[in-house]
Amino acid sequence: EVVLTQSPGTLSLSPGERATLSCRASQSVSDSKLAWYQQKAGQAPRLLLSGASSRATGIPDRFSGSGSGIDFTLTISRLEPEDFAVYFCQQYGSSPPTFGGGTKVEIK
Amino acid sequence: EVQLLESGGGLVQPGGSLRLSCAASGFTFSDYSMSWVRQAPGKGLEWVSTISGAGTPYYADSVKGRFIISRDNSKDRMYLQMNSLRAEDTALFYCAKYEEAFWSGYDAFDLWGQGTPVTVSS
Numbered sequence: 104e105v106v107l108t109q110s111p112g113t114l115s116l117s118p119g120e121r122a123t124l125s126c127r128a129s130q131s132v133s134d135s136k137l138a139w140y141q142q143k144a145g146q147a148p149r150l151l152l153s154g155a156s157s158r159a160t161g162i163p164d165r166f167s168g169s170g171s172g173i174d175f176t177l178t179i180s181r182l183e184p185e186d187f188a189v190y191f192c193q194q195y196g197s198s199p200p201t202f203g204g205g206t207k208v209e210i211k
Numbered sequence: 212e213v214q215l216l217e218s219g220g221g222l223v224q225p226g227g228s229l230r231l232s233c234a235a236s237g238f239t240f241s242d243y244s245m246s247w248v249r250q251a252p253g254k255g256l257e258w259v260s261t262i263s264g265a266g267t268p269y270y271a272d273s274v275k276g277r278f279i280i281s282r283d284n285s286k287d288r289m290y291l292q293m294n295s296l297r298a299e300d301t302a303l304f305y306c307a308k309y310e311e312a313f314w315s316g317y318d319a320f321d322l323w324g325q326g327t328p329v330t331v332s333s
Binding site for chain 2: 136138140146147148149150153154159160191193195196197198199200201202203204205
């Protein structure tokens, strides 16, 4: 199975700063079938991006995704107070679909 | 309103069984594959099982032979029959909808329920 490694484990930033989250796969992700989710405490995950870079409905344009092959990046251009949360990547290009371990974005 | 609502979780002894249910509303249920994804306390997400709109099931190796996924498109409901439960099955179980209709491969999940907790303990 494809193992996804997210880094860093925790990112400490201030509102207004730029956040860069990494997701590295153990093998190439087929057709860039990689998604990013945001999860706040006590809530279900919310889809941010699919196909590595396509924003889901209602997701603000400060969230962007890039990458292909084994390296993918989620960028939050300017952190808003509501963006402090845990972020997961998921690959769905091969069986079984797998998730990364998550990156926590916390207030510095 | 577009939503998913899980039910059926609870406390069960090792070796026991439990049946989870997911009620869907606000979209054409039969057009979408649906999945169960779980999250152990304080841990990450783990895909458990998927069922296509036509009823073809897929399972993670960790639950194959123990869990059975099913759906009733006339009732807009999906189910997960969990047998031979183990302590390591303890988790919050989410129902999740595929992003793309009529897709039989794997996909991103664009709608999630709030989850139903399952605790396996003696």
